[in-house]
Each structure stands twice: as structure tokens, then as C-alpha cells.
Amino acid sequence: MEKKRSISMAVIKRLPKYYRYLRELDKNEVDRISSKELSERIGFTASQIRQDLNCFGDFGQQGYGYNVKELLYQISVILGLNKEYNTVIIGAGNIGQAIANYTTFDKMAFNLKGIFDVNVKLIGLKIRDIEIRDMDELDGFLQREKINIAIICVPKNRAQGVADVVTKNGVKGIWNFAPIDLKVSEDVIVENVHLNESLMTLSYLLNEREKEEEFL
């Protein structure tokens, strides 16, 4: 595939949703689906769906619709899910442990290679057969195990330091759960999960809704 710079983040953010719905359809042995039917399930307009999928290639066929298996496969390739990624979790607190136990991972070819923490009470314990290691071992481990993705679950004030260490050791992708914006060089991708921001969005929308109701 050619280099395509023009695909907006909005389209990219919708791709996993297409993937999820198509996988569901495929599981239910649906062979093909029109953009209209897909629209009814997924909640985007049919024209939006056609436009989105056109960004990546010519998947649909007039009057036939989309071949579910084919489209699912193509989207999985676009999402890079056919690749293997080696990951580590840094910070084995609540969130870190939850992520380590998150089995969806394995299905998606993210190989969890190691878990790291500074807490001596945790070091040596295992989560799903993976030992929690001392942070001191991180440096060498990252290079030896060719880690591509670091999952940062440490407290806010330690997150930037961790990001510096992992990126110095070849990590190109960070899944960041710490509530800060990490500063990294341009060739590193950071995807944030900021739980408190999500909760504030909910709070905002609830509050707005209440004000509307008072207004009525």
C-alpha cells in the first residue's frame, strides 16, 4: 500500500469499531453486508461508511455490498493486527495488573513479555505466568526482548522518566495510562488512556443534561 498521509484521526479512530462489528458478523456467519445494513448496526451513516472504507481501498461492490471476511481481513491488516508486537507493562499497580490480566491482548498478537515495578512486595510475583521484575532490569530487558510497545501504568510523577528510558531503548509505541502528556521524540507514537478525562466528560454531559431538564 502507498503512503497515505491524508487519512484523518477521526477515520482512524473509527476503524477498530468497523473491525469489532465485522468480527461479530463473521462469527455469526454473515458472508456479506451492504453499507446500509452495516450502517444500521454500527450507527454511522451509509455514506460515511463508504467514504471511510474508500480511504483504504476499493472494498465494496455496487449491488453486492461488502464481503465480510475479506473486509475484516483487510481492516485487520490496515490496523497492523497481522503483525506481532512485544510489549511490557511498567507499573504493576491496579491498572497494570488489570491490563496484564486482559486476555484480549493475546488474541490481538500483543505478546506480553514482562511486567516491571519498583515495589519489592510485588517483584517476583507472577501474573498469568509472567514474573514481575525489578525496574532496574528494564533497560537490558527492552533491548534483549526487542520490545516494541511499553504500557505505562506508573504514577503521574514517574511516567515521563519511564517514557525516557523505554524510548532510549528502542520502544516506538507507548500505551500511556498515566494522567500526563508525555514528551517523546517525533518517531514515537503515544496512545493515551486518560481515565479521569473520560470520567470528566461523562460528568460534563450529565451536568449539561440536568441543566437542560431544569430549563424545560
Next chain:
Amino acid sequence: MEKKRSISMAVIKRLPKYYRYLRELDKNEVDRISSKELSERIGFTASQIRQDLNCFGDFGQQGYGYNVKELLYQISVILGLNKEYNTVIIGAGNIGQAIANYTTFDKMAFNLKGIFDVNVKLIGLKIRDIEIRDMDELDGFLQREKINIAIICVPKNRAQGVADVVTKNGVKGIWNFAPIDLKVSEDVIVENVHLNESLMTLSYLLNEREKEEEFL
């Protein structure tokens, strides 16, 4: 404040970030800040910042900048963080436990009132002094404790059923961690945290970056 329908989700999603940066400034005893300085920290353009904050009122002053404490307070009110919310967690698995242990909650006036699960091994255990209860008790509990927000951490195939129960019992906000799109009536707000979609976005961007490098 009047009812303002026109504020886009993009602006709303940026508000928690303003809140976070302003709180940090306030902690560091910074009294006032220009949109230019704020821009350098937060990474939005100064004009974007002025435009965003204008959606909610007239906060800045030409030549003076923003009063940090005042702006922080106003944004917290806009976000509804001056309100109290009663919440329950449904599903005390990995994610549910992590969220229950998530202390940021308390700081934000989300009162965790109960945790529910179907697993008899979990029922009766406590997380931060809150007992895990049998799902059978959920119905009555929601009404008795005036629960506003339900945090859904059950498996995918049980999430819609849980959403139906909580909304029937007066819950108006759902923080959903299950990897499905819940169907709820229009007066209910759903905020999703879809971890697998976030991970796929990271995977996509990493994969694109690699392709670019091959191309160079």
C-alpha cells in the same frame, strides 16, 4: 448559564485537559497565565485556547491573561465537578477492581457506593471498605442509594442486560468498559472506555510509521 447546544464534542473533550493543566499551575502557585504561555504547555495553539474558552464565557482579559484560580474554578463548574455523584461498579473483575481502587475518584466527588458481581467467590469481599454485593441486590440498591452513575465492567455479553437494569432504576450516566456499544434511551449518557480500540489505534499508527520508514 444559558443552554448552549453548539459546543462541539471536540471542545468538550479538551476541557478536562485544560482542567488538568490549570490544576497543576494552581498547585505551583501560578496566579495568571496568558493564552500564549498556556499554549506552550498544553500544546494547543493560543487562538484555539481563546476560542475554546470563549465557548463558555468571557474568562480572559486582554493584556492580563487568565486568572488561574478563577478559570480552574469555572472549568470545574462547567465539568460538573462541583456536583456529587453516587456511583456503583458492576463487575468486580480485573478492570472493576482497578477502578474501585482508583482514588482519583474521591477527589472528583464521585462517591463509590457499591460494587456488584455474580461470582460467589467475590461476594462479601471488600475493596477499600466497600463490600462486593450479589447482583441480585442491584435493583433495590440503585433506587435506595440514588445512584447516578453506573460503571459497567462486566463481560461483553452481559453488558447490555446490566445497562437495561441500571437505566430502569434511574441511572442517567454509564461509564462503560465493556467492548460493545450499549443501546440506551436518549436521556442516558454513555461514555465508553474501549481499551481494545485504543490499542488498535496504537497498532495502526505504529504500523503506518513502519511503512513510512520503509518508504524513505
